[in-house]
Amino acid sequence: MTTQQNQFVISITSRDRVGIVYEVATALSELRGDIADVRQSVLCGYFTMILLVTFPPEVTPRAVERKLSELDANSETAIAATVTSVHNAAVAAPGVVPAHSYVLTAIGRDRIGFVAAVAGFCADHAINILDLSTTVKDGSYVMILLVDLSGCASIQQVRADLARFAAATEFSLVLQHHDIFRATNEIA
Template sequence: MSDRHHQFVVSIMSRDRVGIVHEVSQAISNLQGNIADIRQSVLCGYFTMILLAAFPDSVTRRDIERGLAGVDARSDTAIDVAVKAVDDPTPVTGKTIPENAYVLTATGPDRVGFVATVSSFCADHNINILDLSTTRSDGEYVMILIVDLTRSASIDIVRSDLQEFAREKGLRMVLQHYNIFRAVNEINLPIL
């Protein structure tokens, strides 16, 4: 076996159930895949996972699909799989949040187009959305985004435009540097 590896991004979706993380990760391991990064969530009873893994050069996209088809065949819940080769692999480091990362929160009345409205501000200001979560409760919609301002105008211009945008759209929007947000919102529990 060669020491050379190539990377694939693998996306999984299924009805949520116990054991699915183990089954998917075992199928990857069986192909000598080394999982470098993973995001997994359950939304309204649906399991979603996206992962980046390095495989020996002898492993093809089709091999990965076949390995995960075996998980699907043994499961009571259908598993949808997408596998994409990474064209220009970049080394995965422990640092996934860039230095110029901010947390943007947007709240307002729940309505059609809320996400499109907020994301339009980001697109218009060359702000890359790295992570996004939403929730709604009692007619209020809340978006929390981790954004990268590396390619955008100065922070002063972004903040000024954000205030005007929020006022025009009837939203409450706050932009805070990621490190400050973490320091203010992190709960440090004693180790027992």
């Protein structure tokens, strides 16, 4: 007999400082939360973390929100938290990406609308963005996207449309299967 568990996606944002991961993880463990998956990053001095956490059935989203509010009240920096119930969330094994995963790199002149243009191309072609990273250097904007093309009818059509999109936007765009990207960019 299996016991029903509550699973939540929790997002945390705060000005970065030492100890935030410890404080959040401790607060969740005090509610008997089992952290299944985490993504954490610091951007321009701001800390962000998204977690998938499983709790016993008596722990409600409101109870988690209250616990994180206590953490915020006692913290030297404000901590914003959002708790969302999820059902049957699949946890991927570390380093495992879907079979139809590709890496799309986009490079061009830094300008307003760069991310929107690339994301719009993806949306128009049923390409799901799984991960996204950007940086600006010397007036150039660089985007690296991990994308899932399983919803696309034809990879050949995507490549043809991507070439037209590159010409229209003056972006340098490269689409590689994740396995090829990894093999050619991994340090041995």
